Amino acid sequence: MNLSTTLGGERYVFNDLKEVLAKANEEKSGDRLAGIAAETVQERIAAKTVVSELLVSDIRNNPLIPIESDEVSLIIENDINEKVYGEIQNWSIAELREYILSNEVGDRELKRLSRGLTSEVIAAVTKLMSNLDLVHAANKIEILSTCNITIGQKGTLSSRLQPNHPTDNIDGIITSLKEGLSYGIGDAVIGINPVDDSVESVKRVLHATKDFINEWEIPTQNCVLAHVTTQMKAIEQGAPADMIFQSIAGTEKAHRSFGISAELIAEAKDLAMKQGTGTGPQLMYFETGQGSELSAEAHYGVDQVTMEARNYGFARHYDPYIVNTVVGFIGPEYLYNNKQVIRAGLEDHFMGKLHGLPMGVDICYTNHIKADQNDIEDLSILLTAAGVNFIIAAPMGDDVMLNYQSMSYHDVATVLQTLGKTPAPEYLQWLEKMGIYENGKLSKRAGDLTMFNR
Incomplete structure (x- = not known):
């Protein structure tokens, strides 16, 4: 050599x-x-x-x-x-x-x-x-995955609806959820990052989102992004979770710092198969991001792109429904500016796809990084052109719980229309039934939350 x-x-x-x-x-x-x-x-x-x-x-x-x-x-x-x-x-x-x-x-x-x-x-x-x-x-690569619905088809762009709330207030979460749905967001997953990682809090949010999904017959999936062990306990106590989430890394040592192991992830997948509410066969959700191994002092001198690739090698072993990198979230220590964030987003997406994964991206930045909203909008266009399976959207692009900037509901709708994409087919049918979409585009009713009044 x-x-x-x-x-x-x-x-x-x-x-x-x-x-x-x-x-x-x-x-x-x-x-x-x-x-x-x-x-x-x-x-x-x-x-x-x-x-x-x-x-x-x-x-x-x-x-x-x-x-x-x-x-x-x-x-x-x-x-x-x-x-x-x-x-x-x-x-x-x-x-x-x-x-x-x-x-x-x-x-x-x-x-x-x-x-x-x-x-x-x-x-x-x-x-x-x-x-x-x-x-x-x-x-070039089309990766389909199925939980309750199938996403990833050519010509589509799915989205995760992220209605986080700084106190896990159910009314606040549901209001934000309604707004996102009214703009056609949420076919990949309705996924909430909880403030409170307790089993009781996670159960409460899972029940609330699942009840709403069932009431309005929404063809999507729910998930609460607590630690995997918390989700498992909630499911064992009867909470309706369509999939199980966990952040992952590229080394065993980094996983230990996250409180996980390969064995634990296998147990979680088995539990999702036996007691989860998702149809499947894909029932796992993984999240990654360049630099996590370095922050855990578990990178062994390996560069962060190679470490990120190892995340995807680990993820594909468990046949997940969705995987996303959170590019720009960790901070300027790992990705300093807009150029590095855009490059990392394209690298991560390509590496995930070449691993055979249903790859998404949280296109985001923190306010102490040298990037702004224009930069992540640029990246959203590049990733959509690259065939990204899904992107993440928060109300007004401002996650008030995690304190970072992402794509807004309006941004995702604009990207879909500009580049001629649609949500996943089953979800598009529901949007048309609700009057949110007409002729493949948002209707005048989009953004009207009164449609969810009984």
């Missing part, structure tokens, strides 16, 4: 695979904080050159985190289809990139290819791609 190259008369030598992958990454403040980023543009180009010449087998045969010490590594390794891998193991990463972008290669071929790729290989090829490459390649 060659880890050196000469550019412009200067010799660049990288100590190991971990170093060259890190330095091939596009500029990220998290990598710089970790002390693993390229020092110059020239060094980054040299690292990309070396990565482009590596073989798929070079990366698989030199694990960044050994399977003996990390269950995420073990899961990624064990899930590889050896027949597919055997066909591509001698490809260079540059050749892999060319194959993915080729006009002759589409959805079927990329889904098959995915089964032979480790997460680290997917991260490596991502580092060689431009933003347009990431949009074009991801848009």
Whole structure:
């Protein structure tokens, strides 16, 4: 495995695979904080050159985190289809990139290819791609998933309705829920981040949202994004949860800091199958975000793009209904400005799709990052062009509980109309029945909450 190259008369030598992958990454403040980023543009180009010449087998045969010490590594390794891998193991990463972008290669071929790729290989090829490459390649892949309804069809853009409330007040949650529905939001999931992680509070919110969904015969799913153990206890006590949520990371050590393990996630999925209210077969919801392993001091010197890819390798083992990265939420320590946030959003979405995941994005930022509403609106257009399965929407784009800025209900409706997308078919039928949509677009009744008065 060659880890050196000469550019412009200067010799660049990288100590190991971990170093060259890190330095091939596009500029990220998290990598710089970790002390693993390229020092110059020239060094980054040299690292990309070396990565482009590596073989798929070079990366698989030199694990960044050994399977003996990390269950995420073990899961990624064990899930590889050896027949597919055997066909591509001698490809260079540059050749892999060319194959993915080729006009002759589409959805079927990329889904098959995915089964032979480790997460680290997917991260490596991502580092060689431009933003347009990431949009074009991801848009080739159609990932359908089904809980109570099916989302992900070509030509659609689904959304998570996020009616968070700073005190988990049920009336406040339901009012915000009504507003989101009145703008056509919510086919991916009605998902609430609770302030109170107690079982009783989670049960109360699950019952309230499920009762409302049932009353109005809304073809969607509910979820309360408490810790997985809290949700499990609530379900065991009879709470109606269509799916189970958990934030995940790229290492076992990071998972321990989250209070989870592979075994626990498997138990949660089994419980959702046996006692959850979702139809399935997909019943899990995972959330990720670049930089979480660094903040947990559990990244082992691996760059945040490669770590993020490992999230998706872990996630695909459990066949989730939806996965989303929360890009721009953690803060400027990991993604410093608009350029880094946009790049990360496109990277995460592409890597998730190439893992075969039903991928969404919370297109967001915090007020101490160098980004603003225009930047995330730009990213929303790019991701919609890339075929993102769903995006997240909060009232007026301002989450008053989590204190960050996201897409608003109005923003998502505008993106749908501008780019000629619709919500998922079953949900669109309900919107038309309610008079919220007419002829594939929002009607004059959109935004009128009185439609939910009995």
